[in-house]
Amino acid sequence: MTRRPHPAAFVAVVAVGALAVSAFWALAPLRDLAALRGSDTPAAVVSDATPSTPSAERAADAAPAPYARNDNAYDISTLPLIDVRSVNSAVPVDDDPMGSVTSVLARPLGAGAPVFADPTAQPVGQLPRDHHYGGTTVPVVQAQADWVKVLLPGRQGVPPEGNGGQTVGWLRAADVELTTTAQYVEVHLAANTIDIVSAAGRERVSDQFAWGKPSTPTPTGRTFVMWTTVVPEFRYTQGHPMVYLGVQSPVMAGFDEGDVAVTAFHYYRMREGATSFGCIYLDGPAVDRLAQLPPGTPVMIQP
Template sequence: MTRRPHPAALVAVVAVGVLAASGYGALAPLRDLAAATAEPPAAAALSDAPTSTPVAQATDAGPAPYARNDTLYDITALPLIDVRSVNPAVPVDDDPMGPVTSSLARPLGAGAPVFADPTGQPVGHLPRDHHYGGTTVPVVDAQADWVKVLLPGRQGVPPEGNGGQTVGWLRVADVELTTTPQYVEVHLAANTIDIVSAAGRERVSEQFAWGKPSTPTPTGRTFVMWTTVVPEFRYTQGHPMVYLGVQSPVMAGFDGGDVAVTAFHYYRAREGDTSFGCIYLDGPAVDRLAQLPAGTPVLIQP
């Protein structure tokens, strides 16, 4: 169900790749985090969830609320969901251009069980803290006892598996909920990147490079997973890498690495479809995007 965009909710961002010469950005100590690239979907809309509460109740046109689940789970017995995880039980987003609310979720305690379906058993756990981020995630659907969120990690490894943006359900009782006042909207064809909030649109860039046809920039909804400066990536000239939660639909990894994460980053060539999926920006643009907190929604449109 698509709802009209809410200025305080979703962010659309185009990811930038891993590793210097090839235009990909690797996670610092992780070697070769490649930028995700997938044929761009359309824009995702934010829901009109009231900003006075972090969670929107089930909508009038939505399905009946899922039953509450108070079962105690040992999260140490559940697979970790993080940037490196490959978990066939975790769903790929079936509505990449769909809405999100203005809520962000972060696990309480050591972490929270993640459900592919609120009527089933948990398929993994999302930690509260992780070196590579991905633990503050945007809510794309909300009920009284459950929130559906975007997740780091992959369901499968390309080219055989689906490496697209993953989703899962968390119990409201297991998470800390906050609101976000802004989101990022990227338009590949128009070559524009905006930070959108209740105050309006802030144009961040009108000139950037994106993925080649063979390694396209992924489109759809994702989020800011982790932001860091990687001095050894000299091509960034000291500017931050802004990693997103989505990975490449066509690359298993990059330069010997086992991940293919997309990111925004600085690169000297910033025109046309020339990257491995990353978005190449100038210094001021990437520095501005680096100010956005973890979990900020990003919407990448074709």
């Protein structure tokens, strides 16, 4: 784990996750998104010729009644920033951490987008389009004609008193651009495997890594690649990147005097068993491969 927080990097504390294959996940399921949203798919969505699947149709049939469109104007400068350091009690913690995601990513248009805990209420924060520490390209976990539900950076509360789990929120479809990703990361802690999954199949990235010890566990569930950077000051990484995730430690308020406890994949010389502060310790080639994944790539951590 990181020794001291660096001004250009957060301290990593938890491990990487993997996105479980679910009925709703389809490799490039743009038609899945269109089915959930109706026929008015915006031009911002990248076109995709992949036909919808029966599982996608079932997901669409099971979708909840759509929320009403909201065309209100909001001054996002008056709304709390949602980023890796934010603590916002109004932002929900993911209520379905082992649930599915789509292969659709959302990024705010303009300077940023208002974030809603409830599409029928007022916004509780704002997600910027650009941020030094990333976290602005986020995976969609649910979609309707006028709304998308996404995973978010930041925390609802600070452990041990508050819940530091993966947060979620709703964005208006008109406020975001939508793209697709053809891959996701799947981590199985018990099996000690990490795969990048795509239409081409499974690419085994690692079958030997360390994860969180019982007192500082690796969080499980869905999250995403938030930010990737090299931090020379973290000498234990030996020049390999830090791949930070959108989820933070379930038990730590911060790490090594820092104010965040961010999960990450990173290099470490000892890579076996439940020995970390929550991060996943990998060898150099594995970290370097994961560092090639773009921001927003879904990640699912299975126990």
